[in-house]
Amino acid sequence: MGYRSEVVVRFSDNAVKVVKKFYELDKQIKELIDDSEDSISWENVQAIYWDHIKWYENDDEAIMAFMDMLDQLGDENYGMIRLGEETDDVGYYGCPCNFDMYVERNIQW
Numbered sequence: 001m002g003y004r005s006e007v008v009v010r011f012s013d014n015a016v017k018v019v020k021k022f023y024e025l026d027k028q029i030k031e032l033i034d035d036s037e038d039s040i041s042w043e044n045v046q047a048i049y050w051d052h053i054k055w056y057e058n059d060d061e062a063i064m065a066f067m068d069m070l071d072q073l074g075d076e077n078y079g080m081i082r083l084g085e086e087t088d089d090v091g092y093y094g095c096p097c098n099f100d101m102y103v104e105r106n107i108q109w
Contacts, residue, residue, distance in 0.1 A: 005055040006083045009070075010047045010099040015077035019045075022069045028062035029069060055082055070094065 011019055022029050037049045057063055070078055070093065079096035081103060083089070090103055 002054045003085055004052045005050075005085070005089075007050045007053060007055055007080065008047055008101065009049075009078060009080040009094075010096075010101060011045065011073070012077045015073045016045050018073060018077075019069065026065055026069075028065045032062040032066055055084075067093075 023033055024030070033048060035050070035053075037051050038047075054060070055063060057067055070080065073094075075094045076098065078094040079099035079101045080091075080093040081096050081101055082091040082093070083103065084091075087105075096102065
């Protein structure tokens with residue numbers, strides 16, 4: 001079964017063009033993006049979202065390639081938040097605040 005996360009990444013307009021090239025050229029990145037929850041339309045991509053994904057940054061080659069791509073974009077060109085199963089397992093990457101991204105916790109009943 002494994003440890004699962006929820007992951008959202010948003011990109012600047014310029015970064016979308018670069019991500020599209022990585023998508024076209026890198027099979028692992030393409031497969032990872034194709035496994036996201038929403039189908040990608042490169043003309044108006046807002047975000048890439050995965051729910052319930054095994055996001056192992058040090059053990060999964062596709063995720064390592066994706067994270068390397070993000071490093072090449074530069075922090076100001078994307079925002080990413082990863083929520084793990086544990087309540088204190090939250091990862092922030094890039095500049096999520098530049099893309100109006102934040103974590104909100106509440107109790108629903």
